[in-house]
Amino acid sequence: MGKDRIPDWLNSSLWSTTLSDDDRLHRHSPSPTTSAAAASEPIFQPPVPVPPPAAASSPQSTVTSPKSELRDQVDKNSNDNSNDNDQNASSSGVSPDDISRQAQLLTELSKKVVNLRELRRIASQGIPDGAGIRSTVWKLLLGYLPPDRAQWSSELAKKRSEYKQFKEELLMNPTEITRKLEKSSVHDNDHSKSESSGLLSRSQVTRGEHPLSLGESSIWNQFFQDSEIVEQIDRDVKRTHPDMDFFSGDSHLAKSNQDALKDILIVFAKLNPGIRYVQGMNEILAPLFYVFRNDPDEEMAAAAEADSFFCFVELLSGFRDHFCKQLDNSIVGIRATITRLSQFLKEHDEELWRHLEITTKVNPQFYAFRWITLLLTQEFNFADSLRIWDTLLSDLEGPLETLLRVCCAMLILVRQRLLAGDFTSNLKLLQNYPPSNISHLLYVANKLRPQAAS
Structure with missing residues (x-):
């Protein structure tokens, strides 16, 4: 050229x-x-993608939630999948290319050990929306799910339990932390009346536990610093895709999804003090959460928050230096x-x-x-x-x-x-x-x- x-x-x-x-x-x-x-x-x-059909421009497509009747599609044999998908496609106007890719993806996902190279080749051409398989494919592409399907259940259980623990430890306010310390103190020493009643005496309230403490190790000082980030996250999350009911509005669905996005970003910020939260991270998280929350498998959809967190971490690992201001002028x-x-x-x-x-x-x-x-x-x-x-x-x-x-x-x-x-x-x-x-x-x-x- x-x-x-x-x-x-x-x-x-x-x-x-x-x-x-x-x-x-x-x-x-x-x-x-x-x-x-x-x-x-x-x-x-x-391989080089096949050029799209001879049309001046394609109409803007709309995103629809995956069909619940395809919940068990990964576990079906490929022949049954192909037949069912052909019938669904004939009534929904899905293109032959989409039908073919959908069948190929389902075949790969049904194997005991997924061939990631082949999965990448097929997925690079586009993952059909109707099949509701993008959720599983993305988790594999991001390395969140291992290729061996026999390990999926244990890996997911471990990761989701880990995220639950992160939330319990990192989203706890200082009052709750102090209460836990009180209980620990009572358990260790039951000689004094204040300890046996679960109350800390004035002398037992350490500098780090006092609300007015400005020390770097103070849990209250850290809480007040974190609250600024929490407020920024809250503002950004509420502005995420305002044209989509899934993310925006006063409905229970929107509120629940906003809370999930907010918790993910707060946990990420606290676990990554070198980066914390940077405006715009909510926009990168949104597609992941949307896809996982709309998984036709109800159990998978219910765990969308935990799955989105780890996939967000995996995705951002390749772009993290873009969010570190100190590295703006560096080679990375x-x-x-x-x-x-x-x-x-x-x-x-x-x-x-x-x-x-x-x-x-x-x-x-x-x-x-x-x-x-x-x-x-x-x-x-x-x-x-x-x-x-x-x-x-x-x-x-x-x-x-x-x-x-x-x-x-x-x-x-x-x-x-x-x-x-x-x-x-x-x-x-x-x-x-x-x-x-x-x-x-x-x-x-x-x-x-x-x-x-x-």
Whole structure:
């Protein structure tokens, strides 16, 4: 590919139609002040996706809850699954490709030991919503579930018990901590009247247990410091996808889901004092919790909070340095990652790179900061974000590498509008990215892989 020439396959009139701004679904776009680099992993290259059907643009898809009647689908044999899925698809308008992928995924998930390489290959093409299997696949892709299905039950029980213990210890307020200390004191020494009655005498209240103590070891001082983070988390959680009843509103469902998101983020912040909570983490957590909470298996759905916590930790481990402000200017910080995106664009489309960064002086940090730190959750509607995540999580090369390719593809797909624009129009376009054919976007992103690895 020439640096100043875009390949013919991209200039096809098939992809030239764009939707108007009026067609764009409502998107909530916070302004995170986040600051991370992906851990290097063995490279896995899925095959080039089959180009999407000949249509100018695909209609915006909607997210629906998985069907409860498919609760036991993983344990059914593949033939039964294929027949049932074909019947369901014929009445719901699911595409043949979705039917095929669904059957392949169910076949892989039904094996005693899941072939992760094959699972990644299939899932990278997209996980059909209707089957309700995205929950299990994502847990496998993130390493939360082991490939050996015989270990699933014990591993899940252990992790969920661990999370329950985290909540009991980390979400306890100082009064409850003091009460536990009182009981412990009474148990150890029953000589004094105050001890036998469960009350601490004035002399027994240590400096660290006193509400007015400002000492670093004071549980009350720590509580007051944590309360600021809790308030920030609470504000952000309430702003999460305000257009979705699942996350927003006064319903019992929304309140319950908000509480779960809040508890996960608080526990994470307390377990990771070096990072704590950074605005925008709620947007990364939301897709995980949504998918797990809508698992058609009621037992799995009930444990969505614990499962989401550990998968959130796994996912964020590859991006944690982006959220550490002290590393912003380091080789693993967010600015270095944005620079990599800039260099990547220059390598694949130098004309566009020159127009953006030299002619119109659109600094990539103005738009790419949010793209990268929030994993594109704010640039597309929720259903399309889930589809993009299927590809991000499926690539053993690492979500970050795939993310940078997708971001570069986003720039290339609107290159004609960018080349015709000035600073103001280009910045507006990139900060409010237009609706796109997600299948083609991912197709272009995959085309940007190094040829030697394709």
